[in-house]
Amino acid sequence: xxxxxxxxxxxxxxxxxxxxxxxxxxxxxxxxxxxxxxxxxxxxxxxxxxxxxxxxxxxxxxxxxxxxxxxxxxxxxxxxxxxxxxxxxxxxxxxxxxxxxxxxxxxxxxxx
Amino acid sequence: xxxxxxxxxxxxxxxxxxxxxxxxxxxxxxxxxxxxxxxxxxxxxxxxxxxxxxxxxxxxxxxxxxxxxxxxxxxxxxxxxxxxxxxxxxxxxxxxxxxxxxxxxxxxxxxx
Numbered sequence: 001x002x003x004x005x006x007x008x009x010x011x012x013x014x015x016x017x018x019x020x021x022x023x024x025x026x027x028x029x030x031x032x033x034x035x036x037x038x039x040x041x042x043x044x045x046x047x048x049x050x051x052x053x054x055x056x057x058x059x060x061x062x063x064x065x066x067x068x069x070x071x072x073x074x075x076x077x078x079x080x081x082x083x084x085x086x087x088x089x090x091x092x093x094x095x096x097x098x099x100x101x102x103x104x105x106x107x108x109x110x111x112x
Numbered sequence: 113x114x115x116x117x118x119x120x121x122x123x124x125x126x127x128x129x130x131x132x133x134x135x136x137x138x139x140x141x142x143x144x145x146x147x148x149x150x151x152x153x154x155x156x157x158x159x160x161x162x163x164x165x166x167x168x169x170x171x172x173x174x175x176x177x178x179x180x181x182x183x184x185x186x187x188x189x190x191x192x193x194x195x196x197x198x199x200x201x202x203x204x205x206x207x208x209x210x211x212x213x214x215x216x217x218x219x220x221x222x223x224x
Contacts, residue, residue: 096210
């Protein structure tokens with residue numbers, strides 16, 4: 001059973017537009033959520049996180065939104081740049097940080 | 113600043129051979145350490161994590177094992193590799209549970 005789902009395997013966006021990456025989770029015990037970016041043949045890089053006491057966290061061009069009632073979070077990238085092209089992983093953990101689960105990833109392509 | 117080193121970057125091994133992948137962290141003490149595997153076209157699967165020397169938790173039963181002989185050293189081993197062990201192996205560290213994990217560059221393991 002996949003506890004963290006990213007239903008879009010891929011997404012293409014024009015440079016300068018908004019990229020929206022979605023993530024759904026099933027485990028109601030999750031209360032800390034993270035987004036990672038991964039280039040080929042490299043380890044994932046931490047982007048941004050949000051705890052369950054918030055519904056929005058912003059860092060530069062990246063904003064994460066959390067809807068706890070819907071068990072849904074999203075990552076917004078505005079404006080999108082070609083260098084943002086990568087695989088984006090959503091991850092979630094419980095308050096103890098021991099049940100740490102990654103989603104399958106979404107490949108974002110930003111077209112010039 | 114903290115850094116994480118993983119080696120080798122690529123490895124080709126025959127079926128039935130042993131395995132030893134090493135990961136070391138610098139610039140921090142008593143980190144949480146993690147081993148993940150990313151199979152082709154799939155997300156990250158947590159294999160092992162450690163909150164201290166000699167403390168290893170296994171997430172997935174398999175023919176792999178992990179050891180933490182020193183505070184900042186994490187080793188992934190196998191006595192006899194299977195074809196299904198092929199994949200991209202990633203080591204990560206975190207200040208504590210429920211903190212962002214920081215990844216190494218990974219080891220691409222091919223089993224022939």
